[in-house]
Amino acid sequence: xxxxxxxxxxxxxxxxxxxxxxxxxxxxxxxxxxxxxxxxxxxxxxxxxxxxxxxxxxxxxxxxxxxxxxxxxxxxxxxxxxxxxxxxxxxxxxxxxxxxxxxxxxxxxxxxx
Amino acid sequence: xxxxxxxxxxxxxxxxxxxxxxxxxxxxxxxxxxxxxxxxxxxxxxxxxxxxxxxxxxxxxxxxxxxxxxxxxxxxxxxxxxxxxxxxxxxxxxxxxxxxxxxxxxxxxxxxxxxx
Numbered sequence: 001x002x003x004x005x006x007x008x009x010x011x012x013x014x015x016x017x018x019x020x021x022x023x024x025x026x027x028x029x030x031x032x033x034x035x036x037x038x039x040x041x042x043x044x045x046x047x048x049x050x051x052x053x054x055x056x057x058x059x060x061x062x063x064x065x066x067x068x069x070x071x072x073x074x075x076x077x078x079x080x081x082x083x084x085x086x087x088x089x090x091x092x093x094x095x096x097x098x099x100x101x102x103x104x105x106x107x108x109x110x111x112x113x
Numbered sequence: 114x115x116x117x118x119x120x121x122x123x124x125x126x127x128x129x130x131x132x133x134x135x136x137x138x139x140x141x142x143x144x145x146x147x148x149x150x151x152x153x154x155x156x157x158x159x160x161x162x163x164x165x166x167x168x169x170x171x172x173x174x175x176x177x178x179x180x181x182x183x184x185x186x187x188x189x190x191x192x193x194x195x196x197x198x199x200x201x202x203x204x205x206x207x208x209x210x211x212x213x214x215x216x217x218x219x220x221x222x223x224x225x226x227x228x229x
Contacts, residue, residue, distance in 0.1 A: 041225055043222045044206070103157040105155070
């Protein structure tokens, strides 16, 4: 049972444009969602999170949107930079941001110069 | 920022041997830790949750006798893969939940285990 899904395994965008990464979930008990960035053979690096009581959280170039009725969240990166190229995982948690995370399958973002 | 040190980064071993992976938080204390593993081109799958001083809770399908977790202190946890087999080859990652903040988990840099 895949509780968190990222249906796009890869995404390619031009430098300076907006990157939109999508994530769907099935578990209604999730109360926190987080996005992590990961390079091969490295641990995930935290990017941004959102509580289920909010619908938007912004941090610099990164904005996360949450649509609870649709059980959908998205990460917007604008403007995209070549250094953003990595695998992005969304994750859901049922007990706050520091409880166990259920990760999606990841989306490989490639930002073309 | 918070740092989690994980060693070794890469290990190659023969089938049947045991491998210990160490994870240490360098500048914070954590009562709860998580161990994940990632197979190639797959997601990070939670293996177990451990709280300092108590036995780990394993996810369904994860053999507790094969993957021994010792949460020795608020800054140290180890994962021992006992009698490793080629199917155990994977990328193992630890994660700490800091006691001082509830904003996010901090992850180690991972250990690539290859069992021949």
